Amino acid sequence: MAKILIAEDEQDIRDLISFTLQFAGHEVISTANGQEVYDAALAMKENPPDLILMDVRMPRMTGYEACQRIKNDVNTSQIPVVFLSAKGQEGEVKTGLQMGALDYILKPFAPDQLVARVQEILEKSS
Numbered sequence: 001m002a003k004i005l006i007a008e009d010e011q012d013i014r015d016l017i018s019f020t021l022q023f024a025g026h027e028v029i030s031t032a033n034g035q036e037v038y039d040a041a042l043a044m045k046e047n048p049p050d051l052i053l054m055d056v057r058m059p060r061m062t063g064y065e066a067c068q069r070i071k072n073d074v075n076t077s078q079i080p081v082v083f084l085s086a087k088g089q090e091g092e093v094k095t096g097l098q099m100g101a102l103d104y105i106l107k108p109f110a111p112d113q114l115v116a117r118v119q120e121i122l123e124k125s126s
Contacts, residue, residue, distance in 0.1 A: 034061030
């Protein structure tokens with residue numbers, strides 16, 4: 001299936017996302033904040049992930065900042081980014097899309113819904 005890089009600062013949610021996507025057959029690489037996801041994406045430039053899923057509010061670097069850096073870097077700009085956040089106000093979603101995200105998934109989510117949305121996003125971006 002796909003290689004998915006995730007960034008989520010809450011351990012329980014990060015574990016749930018990882019387990020859910022791995023159970024669906026995906027390879028998952030987990031990070032805990034925006035800086036780590038950006039660094040990981042750069043480190044994988046020879047074999048980049050198929051998708052980056054990240055929270056918005058994280059320590060060290062927000063998801064918005066990480067997305068903007070990923071999209072502005074020639075080595076990572078082609079990787080689709082999707083926000084996975086509880087911040088679902090219209091302004092938050094608009095900001096995420098302006099930063100270069102392909103989509104915005106709201107928490108809480110049912111695991112089967114997450115898998116279905118990720119599959120749709122992967123099909124759209126391939």
